[in-house]
Amino acid sequence: MSASDLPGSDQRLLTPGAIAALVALAVGALCMVLAPYMPWLVKFPAEWALPASRWIDVVLTWFLNLIKPAARAFSHALAYPMDWAQALLLGTPWPLLIALVTALGWHVGGWKLATLSIVGLGFVVASGYWVESMNTLSLVAVSVPLALLLGGATGILANEVPRVKSAVQTVMDVMQTVPTFAYLTPLLLLFGFGPVVGLIASAIYAAPPMARNVILGLERIETDIKEAAIMSGGSRMQQLFLVEIPSATTQIMVGVNQCLMAALSMVIIAAVIGGFDDIGWEVLLTMRKAQFGAALLAGLVIVAFAIVIDRISSRMAHERERHDGRVTLGIIAVGGALAVLAWLYLPAAGRLTLLVPVADWVDGALSAFVRANGSALDAIKNGAMFYGLLPLRIGLDGAVLPFTWGFQWTGGMSAAFLAVAALLGAGLAATGRLAAGLMLVIAAGVIETGIAELPWPFVLVGAGAIGWVAGGRKLALFSVLMLTAVLLSGLWGKALWSLYLSGAAVLTCAVLGGAIGLVCALSPLAWRIVQPICDMLQTIPLFVFLIPVLMFFQIGEFSAFLAIILYAIVPMIRYTRHGLVTTPPELIEAAVSSGATTWQTMREVRAPYAAPTILLGLNQTILYAFAMLVIAALIGTTGLGQSIFLALGQADVGLGITAGACMAILALVADRLVQGFAAERRRVLGL
Incomplete structure (x- = not known):
């Protein structure tokens, strides 16, 4: 008679999730027991770590210095189109520029999008940040074509050469998961300090969305269209550029939209390394001075640009209907007339500071509000920290103190807390939910210990166990190896x-x-x-x-x-x-x-x-x-x-x-x- 034939036995209790939870729980319990005798189970010894930072620094510094002359020449070349874009945007009268954007909004989206355009850009003019905003747009105007070219070429390459497609997608995954600031340091060494570095960083950040959408668009082309292109007798390049890419236009335009938004989201990050008189620098400067009214106003200028650009580019990607061209020309003509009037009678856009008093009022009102409600705001912040975030970070035994909770957490309390969790877990297991019961005990152990204080063997084994349940051996091995690299x-x-x-x-x-x-x-x-x-x-x-x-x-x-x-x-x-x-x-x-x-x-x-x-x-x-x-x-x-x-x-x-x-x-x-x-x-x- 086998074990499964015994009365009351139920093999379904030992599901993959239950087995994984049991292994993780056993490792965690073993680490807790052995920690007083083997402290290295909790704190990974610094001498065991590899000097990865130093190795990377030596190799990359040598390589970057090797290619620095070519990079500086490229940076110098990019400064010209950026200067031209800046001169064009600043030299165009602001009523005419607003009219051009409004006309485009009308042409692709009707009166709603035209109204949004004129209100959004009108807000920019009234804010007094028109000059800084045009400097920002000059950066976007150069970085976006660069990103479109890089991303489009990468997407076409991945589509045409299947062997490199997996590698391209992996590189794009890495580019989109590596924090932007991480690759700013090598860019600074290569290209020096200035706005062009921000331009290049924006292009690198904005290229992957374009590449992904080009790949997706070319993959989704119907087989009939591809076969018709082949039967027409055209070369591969003709098939690609005359048939397939036009057929994928909608998806590619989605990529253009995402590329624009990614580049615009980089403007403040670019200001960190660019030192450029743009709207991003204004946000940083006012935040550092704690001028939150001005910072909010400058931030809303970026939001206004983002909304207008997003809506227009999204409509161009998804809508084929175009509105009356005569109205489009009329809007441009009105803008031209207003430009002449502005040149004759109105001050320059940078001097129209209609909303600056509002920003000053926000600063004053905010200061008064914080003074009046400071104790309540502190209570909210301290309550969330002392009773939520801090226990999660360092555990109940480290966070529960007399001056926060009113009592001191002791070893006996830890034992009681874990015992109650074990009883509740046993109750769940008795109802046939063994995995849920084990996970409850593990969660209690994590809360008692704190995420930042977890033993490293438990984290590695736990990640591997979750990977095994989610995707089998390959995902488990991937998770363990990746986290081991972080450990070392x-x-x-x-x-x-x-x-x-x-x-x-x-x-x-x-x-x-x-x-x-x-x-x-x-x-x-x-x-x-x-x-x-x-x-x-x-x-x-x-x-x-x-x-x-x-x-x-x-x-x-x-x-x-x-x-x-x-x-x-x-x-x-x-x-x-x-x-x-x-x-x-x-x-x-x-x-x-x-x-x-x-x-x-x-x-x-x-x-x-x-x-x-x-x-x-x-x-x-x-x-x-x-x-x-x-x-x-x-x-x-x-x-x-x-x-x-x-x-x-x-x-x-x-x-x-x-x-x-x-x-x-x-x-x-x-x-x-x-x-x-x-x-x-x-x-x-x-x-």
Whole structure:
């Protein structure tokens, strides 16, 4: 008689998830027991780490110095088109430039887009930042064609040479996961300090979205079109440029839109290394001086540009209808007439500071509000830190202190806490949910210890176990090897700190964004309210998210936490709502006909079917959180982001590349794990 034949035995308890959780729990428990005797199980010895930063610094510095003359010549050449673009934009009368953009808005989108254009650019004029804004646009005007050329050529190469396609996609994954600041240090060594460096950084950052959309567009061309091009007798180049690329125009234009937005989101980052009199530099300068009214005004100028550019380029990508050309010419003519009047009677655009008193009023009102409500704001910040973030970072035994919680956490409390978790886990296991019970015990251990204090063997084994459940041996091996590289880099402690803060933000986004997405799926009215907010948040450059949190909570970890949530929550809302509303009608009808209530239908039918889509939203939220984590290092956080900024200030190429690579590895591992679970759910659903 086999074990499975015994009464009450149930092999289904030992699911892959239960086995993985059991292994991780055993390793964690062993580390806790042995830690007093083997402290290296908790803190990886510094002498065991490889001097990766020094090696990279030596090799890259030698290589960069070797190619520096050619790079400086290229930088010098790029300065000319940037100067020309700057002269053209500043030399064009502002009413005429506004009219040209408004005419384009009318031509592609009608009166709504024309109104948006004139209101958005009118706001820029009234802000007094017209000159700085044109300097910014001159950078975008040169970096975007460069990115389009680089990304388009890369996409075509990947399509034409299948053997390099996988390598190209891997490089693009790395480019989009490595923090932007990580490759600013080598760019500074190569091209020197100045606006052209920001231009090149923007082009590098904006090229991957273009390449991805070119690849996607060429892949989606119908077979009939390709066969017709072949039968026509044209050469391969003729087929590609006369048939296939025109057929993929819609998808390629989506890439142009994303390229524009990526370049615009880089303007403040470019200001860090460019020292350029543009709107990004104005945001940085006013933030450093704590002039939050002026910083908010300058940030809103970037938002206005982002919204106008996004809406016009999106409409050009998706809409084929074009509006009356006579109205287009009329708008341009009116703009020309107003330009003459402005030249004769009105002051220059840079001197129209109509909104500066508003910025001053915001500063005064903000100061008064903070003085009046400082204790309440401090209570919110301290409450979130002492009772939420700090225990997650260093554990209950380190965070629960008399001056915060009113009592001291003791070893007996730890034992009792873990014992209660074990009893609850045993209860879940008794109901047939062994994996859930084990995960509850693991979660309790993590909370008691703290994410930043976790033993490194437990983290490696835990990541491998999750990878094994999500995607099998290959994903498990990939996860372990990648995290081992971080461990050996000497930046393990900073990596765990970054993992803690991004993990806390992602968890908050998952709960809050998932709830908002659920409400929007149930209520069309709620979605009509939330959708424009999500649209606006997705067009705001990363740096601008720092301004409102600094206004109320000053520099610190809590402000960084809020900024990450503001930036990363949108994908969770959108994908949750989209997954829930796209459930096949026949499944919903079957549930309703069987007598299920709305919530039963949501829980038993819609949510399981939407799981792959929701997991994709979680994946995007994770990547957004890591992207914002580096920017948040500007406002007082530590971890890998701080190392990247230190490397930039010290021109330490090795540290910058190593810290950036570690950040990319964390994002890449999280990305692959979530994708693995999403693929498994799609397989179960037969999608």
